Amino acid sequence: MVESDEQHDGPDPSGEAAALSVTVAVLTYLRPDDLREVLPTLVAQAAGLGPRARVLVVDNDPAGSAREVVEALATGARYVHEPEPGIAHARNRALDEAAGDDLLVFVDDDERPCDGWLRLLVEQYLVDRPGAVVGPVVSEYVVEPDRWVRAGRFFDRRRLATGTEVTLAATNNLLLDMHQVAAAGLRFDARFGLTGGSDTLFTHQAVARGLRMVWCDEAVVTDVVPASRVTRSWVLRRAYRSGNGWTRVSVLVAGSPAARLRTRASILAQGSVRVAAGAGQTALGVVTRSLAHEARGRRTLARGSGMLAGLVGHVYAEYARPGTPAPAQPRATGGTVPRTDEPSTGKVTVAIATFRRPATLAHALDRVVEQAERLGPDVRVLVVDNDPDASARELVTGTWAGRVDYCHEPRPGLAAVRNHALDAAASSDAVVFFDDDEVPQDGWLEHLLDAWRRWGCAAVAGPTVRRLAEPVDPWVRASGFFELRPPGPSGTVVPGAGAGNLLLDLRVLRRHGLRFDERFGASGGEDSMLTRALGARGEVVRWCAEAVAEEPVADERATRAWVLRRAYRTGTTWSAVLLALRGTRVARFRQRLVLVAHGAALVVRGGVRTVGGLLTRSLARRAQGEVHVASGWGALVGAAGVTYAEYARGRDAGAGAALGSTARAGGSSSAAVPASAHDACVPAEVAGS
Incomplete structure (x- = not known):
């Protein structure tokens, strides 16, 4: 124990501690409330240690949002800005700032140190001056965790006797001897900055180069676990x-x-x-x-x-940032348009793709036109008809003459329709895609446009709420296939999105030369391809929870057979999208191996869940398991290069022939996650497409 008489033999630890130069580094990224909570405590503990201890805030937000928090608190903490994204860069910045100090102590911005935490770490260091001292982290929940999470005890962390040597550690409660770190030439590897693991590699290398790491069980910090993390x-x-x-x-x-x-x-x-x-x-x-x-x-x-x-080289970038984060909620008015060299016209086109659904198209137009006209003459509505017989022409040019523009795209496939809309909207700054079987809620269009202008991003996606008509097949309801889980609050960056409720900045598309990939016209996935290609080019797609559309689910799609076909197609399409995004043969080979591993795991997990449902007579387990098996099997088949042309049309295709998201029960309309797809680890925009 740190307080034992044996450890206090010799020089007074308090005096030795006060003589050390110590930097306490708290790394932060878009967590102002947490920073406000922890910073005064850190400053007080540093002051209690001695005159040579200080607190350093390293802000990894490119916009430098933590500066205002630090300055407002006026605690005397030092603020530095590290704009290069990734925690490895922020950690290295702390190493650089503390290069002349004796000790550097890392702590996270969402943690709360116990009383005397800093002194306990330093006094344990003074026992025999190891290369590092590691303290325990205990979890405290903002909300009660999921029962599944509680049962798994996933937030229970290791506790060891003080003085125990360890070989790996995180940086959430870590003291480093800067002289030993410098002598060993240690740095955090920036390749792990957006994936996690740079601290694991750092401490592994530290031990390999002769540094000792010891445990101090009394130096506890409490990790405040947000609601978003206490889920399965x-x-x-x-x-x-x-x-x-x-x-x-x-x-x-x-x-x-x-x-x-x-x-x-x-x-x-x-x-x-x-x-x-x-x-x-x-x-x-x-x-x-x-x-x-x-x-x-x-x-x-x-x-x-x-x-x-x-x-096989797959890297899971858990902390990837397509662009700078936005505020949690969009403001109703004002803001800026996306950065681009192309001058703004101020015009917006709302494009509705349709195929032989006059009744639902008329209903959608009633609401869309009303909202567009409310916003003024710079917003126009366009219908792109994909029926070779141009069956929507009479409705649009008759009932909506002078209020809605009409285009005919006879080439089959939603990708061709959407590209036609891009061309027809060439004089606009943005195009908003909307499905012909959806109905916008009040304020839908205004929310999309306000979010786009406020955030200055390349695309804004909104949710689509599916409505099942009663009576509902019990299997379909139990599967949760049509339930949606939003990716987060408004402003959340999403990796991709479906185009059934999506705003795209046309100037950004033109700058990158992006269009919808017509190879996906019969299988779906062209919207995922385009939005993910935006992310690969450094652009941002954001979520706007207020821009809601509703979609009544057609009776023929609220069946077990249709759901399983859609789950299978989801798997094949997702494999095709990922393979198409890989630029080289080697990259595609690696991606195929990853897809095989994922698909096989999903089939196994789904099979286990299905059998469990049968044994326990749980319809929900059985239905969800069957969906997982179908999705996993689709991923395996897709990895082999096979596609499922769900929307292919025969010569006599009629009202039941699907056209991309305009005839999709899931709709490619949202980046929100169908519950089944979420559990199956299938990307939302593909599962919903």
Whole structure:
């Protein structure tokens, strides 16, 4: 124990501690409330340690948003701005700022240190001056966690006897001897900045280069876990990322080609065992109705899948930032338009693609035209008719003459329709895509436009709420397939989006030369391709929760057979999209291996869930398991290059023939996540398309 008489023999630790120059570094990124909470405590503890202790705030927001918080608190903490995205860059900035100090202490901005935390770390260091001292982290929840999360005990962390030597550590409660760090030439690897794992690699290298790390169990910090992290989906994503990062770290630190080969072989075996063991434990949990076994089994399976994916070069960038973050909520008016060299015309086109659905088109036009006219003459409405017989012409040019523009695109496929809309809207700054079977809620269009102008992003996606007509097939309801889970509050950056409720900045598209890929016209996925291509070019797609559309689900789609077909198509399309986004043969080969691993894991997990549902007579488990199996099988088939042309039309195609999202029950209309797709780890914009 730090307080023992044996440790206080010799010089007074308090005097030695006061003589040390210490920097306490808190790294922050868009968490002003947390920073306001922790900063006064850190400053007080630094002052209590001695006159040579200081607090450093490293702001990793490119916009420098934490400066105002630090200055307003006026605590005396030093503020530095590290605009390069990624926590590895922020950690290295802290190393640079503390280069002349004796000690550097890392702590997270969402943590709360216990009384005397800093002194306890330093006094443990003074026992025998190791290279690092590591303290425990305990979790405190903002909201009560999911029962599944509680049962799995996923936020229970290790506790060790003080003085125990450790070989790996995170930087959320870590003291470093800066003289030993400098002598060992240690830095955080920027390649891990957006994926996580840079601290694991750093401490692994530290031990390999002769630094000792010891534990101080009394120096506790409390991690305040937000509501977004106490869900099974977050736990599984984190487990996958941890496995993925562990593989990358292990291969990287293996010195020679032979060592790397041995490491890969070992990880292949370990990952395979984890996948098999995880599936088995999940099945055991289902059969015995043990939520703990099921939860731990699923996490083990996810970690094993991440390990295997890392072997083929797949990198899971958990902290990727397509662009600078926006405020949580859009303002109703004002703001700026996206940055572009092309002058603004101030015009917006709302484009509705349609195929032989006059009744729903008329209903959609009633509401869309009303909202467009309310915003003034710079907003126009365009209908692009994909029926070779131009069946929508009479409705649009008759009932809506002078108020709605009409275009005819006879080439089959939604990608061709959308590209026609891009061309017809060439004089506009933005185009808003909307489905012909949807109805906008009040303020829908105004919310989209206000969000776009406020955030200055390349695209804004809104949610589509699906309405099932009663009576509903019990299997369909239990599957949760048509339920939506939004990706976050308004302003959340999404990696991609469907185009059933989507605003695109046309000037950004033109600058990058982007259009919808017509190879996906019969299979879907062209909207995912385009929006993800925007992200790959550094542009941003944001979520606007207020821009809501409603979609009545057609009776023929509210069936078990249709849901399973859609789940299968979702898997094939997602594989096709990912493969198309890879630029080289090697990249595509690696992506195929990742897709095979993901698809196989999904089939296994779905199979276990289905069997569990049958044994326990749980319709929800069985239905969701069947959806997972269909999605996983689709991913496997798609990895082999097979596509499912769900929207292909025969010569006699009629009202039941689907045209992309204009005839999709899921609609490619939202970046919100269908519950089944969410659990199956299928991207939202593909699952919904």
